[in-house]
Amino acid sequence: MNMLADEATAILVEVCESVGLDARDARLLRVRSNAVFKLRDEIVVRIATAPDAMTRLPVVLAVARWLADQGFPTVRPADELCDQPLVYDGRVVTFWHYVPASGRPTTRQLGKILRSLHLLPVPPFPLKRLADPLAEVRHSVEHRKEVLSPCQRAWLRDRVDELTTRWESLETDAPAVLLHGDAWIDNLLRCSDGHAVLCDWDGVAVGPREWDLVHTYHGQRRFGLTEADVDEFAGAYGSDLRGWHGYPTLMEVRDMYAIGIHIRNATRDPFSRKELPRRLDSLTRGDGQARWYLTEPA
Incomplete structure (x- = not known):
């Protein structure tokens, strides 16, 4: 049973009724x-x-509105429905205009859209700085004791501390930019006319552009993207992360970052319960090529 989905569905019906939407x-x-x-x-x-x-979400909404005003291809909040965000039964709810997707976007499109994003000025309102990308993982390790053994927690603490130190020692010559924060191909929607828009701005921040770029390279390492996909992405962006001295550290940080959501959700989400042991096993064995999954494998 997926408790997360069941809880959200119950909230959906009531919150939609409160703003005049039909959840059927x-x-x-x-x-x-x-x-x-x-x-x-x-x-x-x-x-x-x-x-x-x-x-976090008031800032996410503000950034999406600001980007839309700049003409940037992004999903748009449905602000005409109500003042956002709504808080209902302790959960935070936002409403967005649906973008019909048609076909699979390409890594070339993702590279071009990220290049455009990173050339924009930083928005004129406060945004978090990406100073500690493993903060949420660290918090989950300490507060989700029921899904981790004592040995796993000890290993994760040490590994997170090591990677945080290595992250802090990284140097980049490029100025901080507006980051999407989770710039993975699945957060790009290809419209019927062929153009693409970027969605899911929950990780938006100001920080080094390399954090947005690493998702595609990590996608080859763990999620089935090909070397050709990465080559097309790098060509479209105009820079190849594989030539940067911090690339190995960044990939390992991204590996660790990618288990945080599954530690947090494992007690209530069947997929996270299955995926967390898979990812932990490959990390503790030092297997940098093991396949991970974003949904239940067929």
Whole structure:
């Protein structure tokens, strides 16, 4: 049983009724950091599962509005429905205009759109700095004791401390930029006319551009992207991360970052319960090529 999905579905019905939307036949698109539903009204409802949502989501909405005003290809908040975000039964809810996707976006499109994003000025309002990308993993290790053995927790503490020290020693000549924060190909939507828009701004921050770039390289390492995919991405962006001295450290930090959500969700999400041991096993064995999954493998 997926408790996260069940809890979110119950909230969806009531919160939609409160703003005059029809939740009947709502389609669950995914459950991870958010439970994401698509309504018949061409509205996407995102119900946050993360504990810091109330402090984070007002900034996420502000950035999405600002980017839309700049003409940047992004999903748009459905602000005409209500003042956002809503808090309902302790969960933070946001509403977005649905973007019909048609076909698979390419890593070339992702490289071009990230290049455009990183050339924009930083928005004129406070944004968090990406100073400690493993902060949420560290918090989950300390507070989700029921899903980790004492040996796993000890190993994770030491490894997170080591990688944090190595992250802090990285140097980049490029100025800090506006980061998407989770610039993975699955957060790019290809529209019917072929152009693409970027969605899921929950990780937005100011920091080194390399953090946005590493997701595609990590996608080859863990999630099935090909070397050709990475080559196309690097060509479109205009820079290849593989030539940077900090690349090995950044890939290892990204590896560790990618288990945090599954530690947090393992007690209530069947997929996280299965995926967490897979990822932990490969990390503790030092296996840098083991395949990981974003959804249940067929």
